Amino acid sequence: MEKKLKQKPINVVKVVLFGPESTGKTTLSEHLARHYNTVWAPEFARDYLQKKWNNERKTCEAKDLLPIAIGQMKLENKLALKADKVLICDTDLLETKVYSQEFYGGFVDELLDKAAYENQYDLYLLTYIDTPWEADDLRDRPEQRLEMFNAFEQSLIDHNKPYLLLKGNKETRLKKAVTAIDKIIAQKENLHSYTKKN
Numbered sequence: 554m555e556k557k558l559k560q561k562p563i564n565v566v567k568v569v570l571f572g573p574e575s576t577g578k579t580t581l582s583e584h585l586a587r588h589y590n591t592v593w594a595p596e597f598a599r600d601y602l603q604k605k606w607n608n609e610r611k612t613c614e615a616k617d618l619l620p621i622a623i624g625q626m627k628l629e630n631k632l633a634l635k636a637d638k639v640l641i642c643d644t645d646l647l648e649t650k651v652y653s654q655e656f657y658g659g660f661v662d663e664l665l666d667k668a669a670y671e672n673q674y675d676l677y678l679l680t681y682i683d684t685p686w687e688a689d690d691l692r693d694r695p696e697q698r699l700e701m702f703n704a705f706e707q708s709l710i711d712h713n714k715p716y717l718l719l720k721g722n723k724e725t726r727l728k729k730a731v732t733a734i735d736k737i738i739a740q741k742e743n744l745h746s747y748t749k750k751n
Contacts, residue, residue, distance in 0.1 A: 554623075555667070555668070557623045557627065558622055558646065558664055558665070558668035559668060559671070560626070560630065560633075560673070561630045561633065563633045563634065563636075563640075565633060565636045565638055565640050566638060566734065566738055567633075567639075567640050567642065567673070567674040567676075568585070568640070568641050568642065568674065568675060568676045568677075568678060568730075568734055569642045569645045569647075569648075569674045569676070569677045569678065570582050570643050570644065570678050570680060571644070571645070571647070571648055571677045571678060571679050571680070571705060571709070572679050572680035572681070572682075572702060572705050573680075573682060573698055573701040573702050574701075575684065575686050575687050575698075576680035576681065576682055576684050576702075577684045577723065578596075578643055578644070578680050579596070579643055580723060581680070581719070581723070581726055581727065581730065582595070582641050582642075582643040584727050585639075585727070585730060585731070586641050588727070588731060589734070590637060591636050591637045591639050591640065591641065592632045592635045592636050592637075592640065592641075593632070593641035593642070593643060594625075594629045594632045594633075594640065594641070594642045594643060595628070595643050596643045596644045597621060597624040597625040597627075597628050597644075598613075598621045598625070598649070601617070601621055601624060602621075605617070613652075613656070615657045618649055618652075618662060619662050619664065619665060622646050622649050622664075622665050622668065625645070625649065626646065626668070629642055629645075638738060639734060639738065645672065646665060646668050646669040646672055647669040647672075647708055647709075647712060647714070648705070649665060649669070650666060650708070651704055651708045653665065654704070655704050669712070670712060674715075675715065675737050676715055676716070676717060676733060676734065676737060677714050677715065677716035677717070678716070678717055678719055678726075678733075679705065679709065679716050679717065679718050679719065680726070681718060681719060681720040682702050683720055686698070706718075717729065717730070717733050
């Protein structure tokens with residue numbers, strides 16, 4: 554079980570879109586993947602919970618979080634093998650952990666907690682709530698967007714994760730994200746060539 558929540562080691566830059574619902578994460582994931590001519594790992598929870606809603610008319614329950622986390626890591630590890638220099642992730646296990654804490658009275662499964670702490674990414678792109686709320690079957694708490702945003706940002710600080718706050722329109726966000734990712738790619742390439750020489 555624990556093994557299923559771990560990243561497989563692979564030499565690509567890993568970027569996570571991170572933040573509350575309806576803040577443009579999926580749109581930006583698609584744009585970044587197109588820009589870098591690479592793949593992006595979608596949010597496993599969306600399909601999983603949509604099927605649950607369609608079949609049972611039930612929303613997410615605490616017992617769903619571990620299967621969601623396992624499904625997310627399986628998807629990420631599979632797509633990382635197809636990535637070219639950069640893998641864009643539309644979520645990660647830390648995001649699942651934040652939802653668990655906020656929706657289930659602070660409860661977080663021990664395995665999820667450990668994996669969220671141990672799995673590493675080069676950059677988190679924290680999306681702000683200055684985008685219009687778009688309702689669907691799964692989204693809720695439109696009135697608590699700021700509270701949820703604060704919980705997401707605090708989790709990045711608490712876990713000492715490298716992050717960049719993105720605000721503004723799609724073009725502004727994309728430009729800022731690309732500048733930050735390009736820097737990381739250049740640093741990795743410089744380090745690689747230095748290691749080869751020595």
